[in-house]
Amino acid sequence: MRRSPHPDMKTIKAIRGMNDISPADVSYWQLFEDTARSVLDAYGYQEMRPPVVERTELFKRSVGEGTDIVEKEMYTFEDRSGDSLTLRPECTASCVRAAVEHGWLRGGGVRIWHIGPMFRYERPQKGRYRQFHQLDVEALGFPGPEVDAELILISARLWKRLALKNIRLQINSLGAREAQVAYRQLLVDYFGSHRDVLDEDSLRRLGSNPLRILDSKNPNMQALIADAPAPVDHLDAQSAEDFEALKSALNDSGVDFEVNKRLVRGLDYYTGTVFEWVSDELGAQNAVCGGGRYDNLIEEIGGPSTPATGFALGIERLVELLKVQQIDTGATSPHAYLVAVGDRAGQLALPLAERVRDESPGLRLIVDAGEGSFKAKLKRADRSNARFALIMGDAEAEAGTVGVKDLRSSDPQTTVAQAEVGGFFKKHVLN
């Protein structure tokens, strides 16, 4: 086995900000995915799988031209025919595009979800990567606050099923478009009359995205921000009513929340209710899950005027929480490890293992029939975390039996028993 790379050979490494998920970590991902699938199924949501690449135009129209995502974070390129394409930076736009394109909205609304990779060209740091994964849940075609509550309850149930703790829910309402426009002007006037206090970033945003000034962390601006008008105090009547209904629904369902008047979101399409689940255990990137209502988006990308709401959950961040909180993933190890030593045993090991797998579906059996010393193979068997080592020399091979050693036994001198293989599994492993 070669230990070092060829001296002249440059090793090829993964792209910056794009990570391999190792076998050691994958059990966390599977735990999350299995749980999400099961919870979403319980609410009648159906999986869909849009492509990873879309026309650049889709994101410009949905996420918003003035947002950081569109302005400087997209992986955009021309294909060979000169069309501008983009690796999706989020997938609400794709879900909505698909629903419009295929007429899914004609039945009175759809509940859909998707898990997959998203791409943003950002400087990587803890909880922020250039390829990252989201669970996206969207309810298209439902107007009331009940559906917003449903989405929050889905996420709350996810935390519960995963046994995650210390995730706080923050909610806010941004109001419908007309109210947003009026409020935005109010805000521009307010900050405009205090230009001397604003920092460089905020001055820039005053023209482009004044809402974002509200969640600036600059200590010099905190007093100014605290006194600034908040969107939730300037809602249209319908949004205000819906927000109250949402709060009641959460209270009635026993979900704790806090109203964060300064919670705004970085995508332009949100209207009305927005929410975020945050954790203190993730460093600077503390939002695990965020979403809200986007009643204008479907129309804005060319579909029928349709209310909609949804959320996205960052899987890397969630997996980080699972690790920090030491959640047991029930990671699987092999049931048995078949050690074959000798020419005849080596020949018969694979067919024998096949026979056993035929008889015992669900069995995990690793076969070690290649070259190598008996000692090395037994050592590997031990390291594999298998419960049993099945030991087969030429004599056993001929007889169709194996020696069996209980590797997890505390007694180092566990008796080596002879056993017929299939019968052994039926008796010890699978009942």
Added chain:
RNA sequence: GUGGGUAUAGCUCAAGGGCAGAGCCUCCGGUCGUGACCCGGGAGAUGCCGGUUCGACUCCGGCUGCUCACCCCA
């Protein structure tokens, strides 16, 4: 895009302007009631380029990577 930290073996860490060490891992052998434990042995490293110097892994500069923070968001 901006700033801080950092870069020694597969991993975790030492050392230090003059032969780069250890533990884990790994490989071979011994012990042995076939693993582990224990004993003996082997393999394996200073990110890249330049400067200072008799001499640089060490000091200096640049680059690159990683990392954290700003920013942004999941």
